[in-house]
Amino acid sequence: RHSKAIGAPEIPSVRWQDVGGLQQVKKDILDTIQLPLERPELLSAGLRRSGLLLYGPPGTGKTLLAKAVATECSMTFLSVKGPELINMYVGQSEENIREVFRKARVAAPCIIFFDELDSLAPNRGRSGDSGGVMDRVVSQLLAELDGLHSSGDVFVIGATNRPDLLDQSLLRPGRFDRLVYVGIGEDRESQLQILRAIVRKFKVEPGVSLSEIVDRCPLHLTGADLYALCSDAMTSAVKRKILLISEGLDSEDSELTLCAEDFSYALDI
Ligand code: ATP
Numbered sequence: 001r002h003s004k005a006i007g008a009p010e011i012p013s014v015r016w017q018d019v020g021g022l023q024q025v026k027k028d029i030l031d032t033i034q035l036p037l038e039r040p041e042l043l044s045a046g047l048r049r050s051g052l053l054l055y056g057p058p059g060t061g062k063t064l065l066a067k068a069v070a071t072e073c074s075m076t077f078l079s080v081k082g083p084e085l086i087n088m089y090v091g092q093s094e095e096n097i098r099e100v101f102r103k104a105r106v107a108a109p110c111i112i113f114f115d116e117l118d119s120l121a122p123n124r125g126r127s128g129d130s131g132g133v134m135d136r137v138v139s140q141l142l143a144e145l146d147g148l149h150s151s152g153d154v155f156v157i158g159a160t161n162r163p164d165l166l167d168q169s170l171l172r173p174g175r176f177d178r179l180v181y182v183g184i185g186e187d188r189e190s191q192l193q194i195l196r197a198i199v200r201k202f203k204v205e206p207g208v209s210l211s212e213i214v215d216r217c218p219l220h221l222t223g224a225d226l227y228a229l230c231s232d233a234m235t236s237a238v239k240r241k242i243l244l245i246s247e248g249l250d251s252e253d254s255e256l257t258l259c260a261e262d263f264s265y266a267l268d269i
Helices: 023-038 062-072 092-106 133-150 188-199 210-216 223-246 260-268
Strands: 052-055 076-081 110-115 154-160 178-181
Touching (some): 023 062, 023 178, 052 062, 062 076, 062 110, 062 154, 092 110, 092 154, 133 154, 188 223, 223 260
Parallel strands (some): 052 154, 052 178, 076 110
């Protein structure tokens, strides 16, 4: 039986430039993954292979970072959400976990990204189902993680908003033992870097000042919030264009560009 929850590994198309800010985080991730991948002989010389745990508030770029490192290292990427692997049929959840690692080995070099890891491996003391399904899921996950040592080219990255809820055995050496905090840009400069990375996907009129936009944003916006801001600006641009077309002042095939007005609209809603 194969679970529909598990997709096929694929090479993502997120580049480093698509991830704004987070300089130190990017460096930590590359060091952890790229080094053993490019110099596997270091592993037999004592370099430890680590799994990464990205933790921090939602919308700060954890998924984006994991995809970018896969792209940059030419690895395939297999993304699984914790809750999707849990199945009510006896033994199926453990089988799903085995299947994830099997698929990753076939598609190696591969990064397995476990989103919402806390729901897959909650603290066993807390879940109160000793010997129950979650207990067996955690055991299976640990067995698979420990089995990765022999193969140099499957890496795991976990993501969670609540590292405190995780079963602590997951954090032992060789498992998810590199903890990296992915936070909200604390200052205008990091927000500007994130906005710059995001607008690469949009056409923005040359006169638009991104730093002015950031200055008008509430502090502590996440990357996901800044992306939403650009989408709202896009809505405004579409409306503007429809109006101009109806007045005969624009045509369908002209390019849709975001102007300062569109960002003002987005900031006001
Ligand atoms: P969650 O915990 O909710 O899964 P997450 O930390 O994994 O959140 P992402 O899914 O990576 O967050 O981010 C959501 C979207 O927000 C991204 O697809 C991207 O458009 C934008 N985004 C977030 N952070 C950044 C960033 N640092 N640079 C550029 N875009 C970002």
